[in-house]
Amino acid sequence: METVEEVEREGREGLARIVGRRAIALARAGQEQYSVLVRTLYYVARGKLDRGALARQMYEIGNRSLFLLTVVMGFIGTILVLQAGIQTKRVVPDLSMLGASYLELLVRDLAASIVALMLATRVGAGIAAEIGSMVVTEQVDALRMCAADPIDYLVKPRFLASVVMTTMLTIWSGGVAIVTGMITAEVVFQVTPRTFWNLSLVHSSDLLICLVKCVAYGAAIPVVSAASGLSTFGGSEGVGWATTKAVVNSSLAVIILNFFISSAGFIAFS
Secondary structure, eight states, rough: OOHHHHHHHHHHHHHHHHHHHHEEEEHHHHHHHHHHHHHHHHHHHOOOOOOHHHHHHHHIIIIIHHHHHHHHHHHHHHHHHHHHHHHHTTOOSSOOTHHHHHHHHHIIIIHHHHHHHHHHHHHHHHHHHHHHHHHEEEEEEEHHHOOOHIIIIIIHHHHHHHHHHHHHHHHHHHHHHHHHHHHHHHHHHHOOOHHHOOOTOOOOHHHHHHHHHHHHHHHHHHHHHHHHHHHSSSSSHHHHHHHHHHHHHHHHHHHHHHHHHHHHHHHOOO
């Protein structure tokens, strides 16, 4: 019979092994993503630009995400203004600054972050599934045999398209959220569009932070997703795991980047 101390010691050793494996896997994933990022930036700077592939990826990332983001940001704009107005009226009856506060929050953080999280689920999953399928069917190996780097051929067009279209989609989605928020403020709280459209709290630093976030998110999503796809193994089940990992890691990358960029912006412009 094992004593209580032996059982507890085995449990602690099992927990240590689990934590160690997770830490090693996390470090290995970070190394893979860093390698993909460095090689992608190298080919962006030195490689040839395939305009046809870039245009196809811009269509896949941008045009095919337009309807989803329009619906999502439309409802989010309505919900945010409605909830903010209700909570504000419990404290003060004056809602003249409702639009100014909403626009500041939308420009500084919400527009870029929500768009990026939506793209991480739709675009990130698509990139990982497509590249992962090419890995398990040995198409990526065929590219290497033809002296074509998969990073240059597969990742670079998606990287450039994602950076451009994430910025464009953020501008469009922010506009949709502003319009739906403005309509909600007028219908529910009788705040006129002229009063709602108050840019007194929006500064150039907010626009700069928003642009930096768009570029950072647009770069992170294809890199993380492509790294997940390139590490696929085992067949269709492996493609499924790679797709799940791409969505989780891309969303996590967006949240972490949001923290660091927002903190750096607060320190720089406070």
